Amino acid sequence: MSHAHAEIPLSRPDITQMEEDLVLQALRSGRLSIGPMVEQFEHELAAKVGTRHAVAVNSGTSGLHLIMRALNIGPGDEVITTPFSFVASSNAILFVGATPVFVDICPKTLNMDPAQVEKKIGPRTKAILAVETFGNPAYMDQYAQIAAKYEIPLIEDSCEALGAMHKGRNAGTFGRVGVFGFYPNKQITTGEGGMIVTDDARVAELCRSMRNQGRPLGHAMGGGTASGSWLKHERLGYNYRMSEINAALGLAQIRRLDEILRKRTEVAEFYIERLAGNKHLTLPTIDAASVMSWFIFVVRLSTSYTAVERDRIIKGLRNHEVGAGDYFPCIHLQPFYREQFGFEPGMFPIAESVSHRTIAIPFYNSLTRRETDLVAQTLDVMLSRENLMR
């Protein structure tokens, strides 16, 4: 859906003097790739999340691809995952020729229904790929238990969940390996970028090698072009390296993470306070055992609304200078998934029903209470207008 410039955008990165200073330092260092900024960013993110290893890459999607390769997932293998996500989580399964096996979601948390995850496990299941939808870490411990029971790895796509916690444990640490994404609408940004996190030294080493053209592990961490093995390639690799400039930005952002998460929680609370009584809307629910890391703020229209009505409300918001989006259309109903796998509407009814009624409204750190009130008021007007037409 294209739209005019919204006065209150859907998202906006939070860049301060610290980001500017570190990026400038990288630019002036004479070293623009494979250098100390990447190493420091990896080190500080690993410390923050609590994993032994962190491997920076040039996008969350690249990270997911490397994870699939490092876990030796390929043709003939099945990976259990959610149809209600950004398309990249499932595309990574296709990159290596494996087959996504979708599981419907729980209507409260919007994450995969754990009972159904277990039911879908079969002889070809090679991994579970769980997503913390919109930053909600519910059930991650249950997926981990199921994965352990069947002796398969849990891959945690935490691209929407940096800073989330469930039962005292950080998002990114439930699986054999996790990944964060740093596109500009995420909790922290590097422009483009991602980070693989794991306690598994072998997985970390394979990812380091493959992000750097499959170079030998000893030279994959940096080391520069002087090395005699710079042109030695041990395995099929990619150029998925993060540049020093991107890493400098990420380093400032990870140092500000607590402040950033606090601001986001405050904005979410403004919305919840203002919208809680609205009978047309379902707001995000957070179970008592979880700490949400707010990625975007998504309200859901009540079941009496159709997708057409929802789309009209989104259009109305945009026409009134309020950013809005339909996060997410179901992955199984994307044209190339339908074509390749024969998916049809009705196969994952909860995910489909939810995806027809979601509206993401503006959400970023610097939103003021006045602006959230204005967004809520505009939403009220659009809802009334829609109801007059019924």
Ligand SMILES: *Cc1c(COP(=O)(O)O)cnc(C)c1O
């Ligand atoms: C953002 C995101 C990714 C990765 O996106 P990139 O743009 O490649 O960094 C992967 N999975 C999910 C669920 C995401 O939201």
